[in-house]
Amino acid sequence: MPAYDKNDINRRMHGALEVLKHDLAGLRTGRASTALLDPIAVEVYGANMPINQVATVSVPEPRTISVQVWDRSNVSAVEKAIRNAGLGINPITDGQMIRLPIPELTEERRKELAKLAGQYAEKARIAVRNVRRDGMDALKTDEKKHEISEDEHKRLGTEVQKMTDDTIKDIDAAAHAKEQEILGK
Known part of the structure; x- marks a missing residue:
């Protein structure tokens, strides 16, 4: 049984994105939610x-x-x-x-909240990188056990990196949108 599971890696990466979206939704922006x-x-x-x-x-x-x-x-x-x-x-x-x-936010409070949104995004990025590392380790294990070839390892490694890049792009977009909303731009 191969250790690498693309669906599990994808699910865990999107889980980190969903947690970020939930955390960002809880940040007050001056608009009622x-x-x-x-x-x-x-x-x-x-x-x-x-x-x-x-x-x-x-x-x-x-x-x-x-x-x-x-x-x-x-x-x-x-x-x-x-x-x-x-x-x-x-x-x-x-x-x-x-x-x-809902009271208006002060400029200072807006900056604090934008910074907090950035911290949430960084936590999500770290979680996604950890999932990538797990995926790459699983591929290495599968290759050592001769369950996949070296070429397959490289191809799947590229696939894991693409999933990582796409998820981090989504994280950055969500964080940027929330920061713009908080700063009233």
Whole structure:
């Protein structure tokens, strides 16, 4: 059984890209986005639950997120979780509806967030390079076991490098787009 598995390498590289996209979605840009609340867990019914399992989260206006809590008894727990999340947003409660006005970002905060987006992208690039290394090691192992020829090793090695280059190009594009969005360009 060959150690090299193209589908596994492709899946792991795209996994790193998906993690980056999820991390970038959580960065606040001055525009309202439901993804901003994704990492928040609310303590209700004796358990920590994602906010979208206790309320409907929507964006009625470009600078407002609304959270419609389903169970009236959970409103204060949801509000507390949002306050403690460190997003710099002050929730306004009106019955079972919690409104989150998104404040304008300062220039300094925009630069910090753009830098953070760059750090997320670098983590993703490192993850992709590690997957490439695993793939190249698997090819070397297969060649030593005489499961593939030297030519096959070279051809598949080129294929792994192309997958790596393409994924890193996607990572760079996602990070660049997020940085532009944060900096308001």
